[in-house]
Amino acid sequence: MIKRNYDQILNEIGEEVTVIAVTKYHTNDEAMSAYDAGVRNFGENRVEGFNEKREVIPADGKMHFIGTLQSRKVKDVIDDLHYLHSLERESIAKRIEQHAQHEVKCFIQVNVSGEETKHGLKPFEVKGFVESLQKYSKVKVVGLMTMAPETDDENEIRNCFVELRELRDELSKTYPSITELSMGMSNDYKIAVEEGATFIRIGSKLMGR
Ligand SMILES: *Cc1c(COP(=O)(O)O)cnc(C)c1O
Numbered sequence: 001m002i003k004r005n006y007d008q009i010l011n012e013i014g015e016e017v018t019v020i021a022v023t024k025y026h027t028n029d030e031a032m033s034a035y036d037a038g039v040r041n042f043g044e045n046r047v048e049g050f051n052e053k054r055e056v057i058p059a060d061g062k063m064h065f066i067g068t069l070q071s072r073k074v075k076d077v078i079d080d081l082h083y084l085h086s087l088e089r090e091s092i093a094k095r096i097e098q099h100a101q102h103e104v105k106c107f108i109q110v111n112v113s114g115e116e117t118k119h120g121l122k123p124f125e126v127k128g129f130v131e132s133l134q135k136y137s138k139v140k141v142v143g144l145m146t147m148a149p150e151t152d153d154e155n156e157i158r159n160c161f162v163e164l165r166e167l168r169d170e171l172s173k174t175y176p177s178i179t180e181l182s183m184g185m186s187n188d189y190k191i192a193v194e195e196g197a198t199f200i201r202i203g204s205k206l207m208g209r
Contacts, residue, residue: 090129104138107142146164
């Protein structure tokens with residue numbers, strides 16, 4: 001099942017896009033089925049789930065933290081943290097700098113849609129924030145992340161992704177290492193890929209349920 005879902009998604013998106021299997025509602029065995037199907041990137045949004053999965057995922061699997069992370073918990077995930085998708089406060093960067101033995105690839109989370117329930121910086125705040133992160137040698141900002149608004153309006157979703165891409169393009173003039181776009185989930189990844197996503201975060205459509 002997971003293998004079939006994965007192959008179907010790969011067919012739809014092309015070679016350049018990385019699929020992150022979001023395993024937050026799934027068991028270690030299910031995560032391993034995804035690994036056996038060829039998935040090598042795994043996303044969790046809670047510290048407990050992250051630590052459970054990283055125990056079982058073989059060493060060539062990369063672990064992504066995709067939820068809000070409290071600064072005091074940075075040290076609990078840091079050893080296997082390859083990518084953080086939710087950087088939005090300098091206190092997190094400070095802790096990474098303090099605890100990491102390796103460079104952590106980070107996405108700045110941006111609240112493009114403006115929905116109050118969503119985390120992330122406002123688009124106009126991003127540049128100043130990236131500037132303030134330059135002093136942290138372990139924090140490597142690789143791109144921007146967003147979540148689309150909760151709506152059936154495809155145009156609204158697309159506009160959100162376009163806005164994130166344009167912000168990335170603008171930033172990359174000053175910071176050439178900012179190249180990636182983490183956007184698109186089960187319901188909207190096709191639109192996200194059309195608009196330039198380089199990482200998609202897929203839960204239900206890949207893992208089932
Ligand atoms: C749960 C989650 C996903 C995956 O959601 P699906 O709709 O199941 O694909 C992606 N990104 C974040 C930040 C999530 O919390």
